[in-house]
Amino acid sequence: xxxxxxxxxxxxxxxxxxxxxxxxxxxxxxxxxxxxxxxxxxxxxxxxxxxxxxxxxxxxxxxxxxxxxxxxxxxxxxxxxxxxxxxxxxxxxxxxxxxxxxxxxxxxxxxxxxxxxxxxxxxxxxxxxxxxxxxxxxxxxxxxxxxxxxxxxxxxxxxxxxxxxxxxxxxxxxxxxxxxxxxxxxxxxxxxxxxxxxxxxxxxxxxxxxxxxxxxxxxxxxxxxxxxxxxxxxxxxxxxxxxxxxxxxxxxxxxxxxxxxxxxxxxxxxxxxxxxxxxxxxxxxxxxxxxxxxxxxxxxxxxxxxxxxxxxxxxxxxxxxxxxxxxxxxxxxxxxxxxxxxxxxxxxxxxxxxxxxxxxxxxxxxxxxxxxxxxxxxxxxxxxxxxxxxxxxxxxxxx
Numbered sequence: 001x002x003x004x005x006x007x008x009x010x011x012x013x014x015x016x017x018x019x020x021x022x023x024x025x026x027x028x029x030x031x032x033x034x035x036x037x038x039x040x041x042x043x044x045x046x047x048x049x050x051x052x053x054x055x056x057x058x059x060x061x062x063x064x065x066x067x068x069x070x071x072x073x074x075x076x077x078x079x080x081x082x083x084x085x086x087x088x089x090x091x092x093x094x095x096x097x098x099x100x101x102x103x104x105x106x107x108x109x110x111x112x113x114x115x116x117x118x119x120x121x122x123x124x125x126x127x128x129x130x131x132x133x134x135x136x137x138x139x140x141x142x143x144x145x146x147x148x149x150x151x152x153x154x155x156x157x158x159x160x161x162x163x164x165x166x167x168x169x170x171x172x173x174x175x176x177x178x179x180x181x182x183x184x185x186x187x188x189x190x191x192x193x194x195x196x197x198x199x200x201x202x203x204x205x206x207x208x209x210x211x212x213x214x215x216x217x218x219x220x221x222x223x224x225x226x227x228x229x230x231x232x233x234x235x236x237x238x239x240x241x242x243x244x245x246x247x248x249x250x251x252x253x254x255x256x257x258x259x260x261x262x263x264x265x266x267x268x269x270x271x272x273x274x275x276x277x278x279x280x281x282x283x284x285x286x287x288x289x290x291x292x293x294x295x296x297x298x299x300x301x302x303x304x305x306x307x308x309x310x311x312x313x314x315x316x317x318x319x320x321x322x323x324x325x326x327x328x329x330x331x332x333x334x335x336x337x338x339x340x341x342x343x344x345x346x347x348x349x350x351x352x353x354x355x356x357x358x359x360x361x362x363x364x365x366x367x368x369x370x371x372x373x374x375x376x377x378x379x380x381x382x383x384x385x386x387x388x389x390x391x392x393x394x395x396x397x398x399x
Contacts, residue, residue: 023135029140054082094127098131143391208288345364366383
């Protein structure tokens with residue numbers, strides 16, 4: 001059992017609000033975490049809990065009259081898994097929450113789990129405004145595994161079943177099956193008529209172009225699709241938390257800035273599965289290795305930052321560039337260059353960008369464990385150390 005960093009955040013948030021919506025891709029560990037939280041509540045005497053999987057016909061049958069059933073369990077933490085499967089339920093939850101508030105049951109009523117974030121956010125924001133808090137559970141990151149397991153996490157990705165598989169071949173097979181499940185079940189369940197083979201080709205192209213500027217027109221030409229259709233497919237992958245668009249940083253300095261977003265397949269293990277990379281040696285000899293590491297590091301940091309942190313990248317027409325910018329609440333702008341080499345140095349474009357932006361912190365992120373200065377205010381730092389620093393600030397912000 002891996003301790004998830006979000007455990008204490010969910011527990012604290014449930015003590016403040018009636019409902020928490022826990023968002024995350026399928027198989028990221030939401031159900032395991034929710035059940036673990038329910039057991040903790042029972043053991044500490046906070047509250048009993050019940051768990052309902054809304055993809056299960058038996059559990060859906062219990063909610064034939066949801067208002068009566070859930071009112072009967074008003075004194076419990078009710079965990080509703082894949083809650084977007086029953087959109088009519090949100091209006092019922094609103095009434096139960098308001099009724100509970102009048103009866104002194106104002107917090108810790110419902111834990112809602114969902115893997116299609118856009119649909120869940122739309123449904124819940126319409127009915128539960130002011131009654132629900134949102135948290136995101138990503139796959140495992142470096143602070144949740146041993147210090148010696150960073151390379152294994154990079155290769156296998158953060159989905160627990162992939163990371164904990166008994167062999168590299170079983171890990172790769174599990175990820176390939178997950179990709180197939182998304183293509184043949186999850187994406188069609190969103191109501192989209194998307195040919196599975198077309199979407200697989202798009203997904204594989206994005207893995208080859210990990211961390212590159214998004215060129216929708218070129219993707220459309222390669223797939224023989226129009227730009228509108230490609231954007232719709234990309235939106236679905238973003239909605240399922242499988243793809244990240246990192247937008248360019250906007251400033252008012254009169255510079256000619258790149259306007260296209262960069263795109264990343266969010267889990268490094270899925271990148272490698274899409275490209276047929278099954279071993280560390282195969283990864284190190286593949287052209288995607290540098291961009292794969294960049295995506296892995298970037299995703300780790302973005303999953304640890306405080307709420308309300310703004311992020312992006314910076315690139316100008318004259319070569320000034322920063323891989324990742326984080327505007328940290330109360331701590332200013334952080335500029336981060338991501339390198340895979342153990343003896344890497346910042347590029348000239350990074351220094352030029354820092355002259356433009358004047359960030360509060362300048363970091364060169366690399367795979368090692370030491371932290372040391374390299375001049376001009378730049379600190380070399382390992383991924384685990386910088387992630388820990390960012391998460392400390394996130395914890396302090398939440399308190």
